[in-house]
Amino acid sequence: NAGVMQNPRHLVRRRGQEARLRCSPVKGHSHVYWYRQLPEEGLKFMVYLQKENIIDESGMPKERFSAEFPKEGPSILRIQQVVRGDSAAYFCASSQDGAYEQYFGPGTRLTVT
């Protein structure tokens, strides 16, 4: 069984460009979570989605960041007009309905130049 897939693994963007990060959950998982990790820090929760619904986006910056998990296709984390401070590793995780255990993808490392 395939685990959580994320692409691209590495993404370089210039300041002001848009970054799109994709996450395909484990087959059968309907819950997706996005986290951001900065060097020497743990993971910070950003957003929790179920199919076609945002359940909790309390960790997401109010501006420039958005996320979706459509009925078909992967979950997308979108960062508009990137700034250098957005450089980080972004991890996606998925879980089954009602489960507390999350399965993590390998992450996308975003570098803003």
Place this chain on the structure above:
Amino acid sequence: AQSVTQLGSHVSVSEGALVLLRCNYSSSVPPYLFWYVQYPNQGLQLLLKYTTGATLVKGINGFEAEFKKSETSFHLTKPSAHMSDAAEYFCAVTPPGSYIPTFGRGTSLIVHP
């Protein structure tokens, strides 16, 4: 709000020595507790978890952890370190009824030959 404290950003042990990674949490009710391991440039992998029942939990790769409610702790141990255990370890807590964990800042385990 809950918080997670991992004492020691770096722990160094010799191969074959005991591994002890500390995790304390603050929460008004006993949360669900997790330990994850992260190898370089990879996502997080679940080592073990405590939700209910026996307070001594065994995980993968010979690791175990004990939930001590009176000490609000969930320390991770392994009797004998292997070189392959060198990685970053994260403790996480989730309050009952929530699916969103709070992560500690991580402890880097260094294993010397």
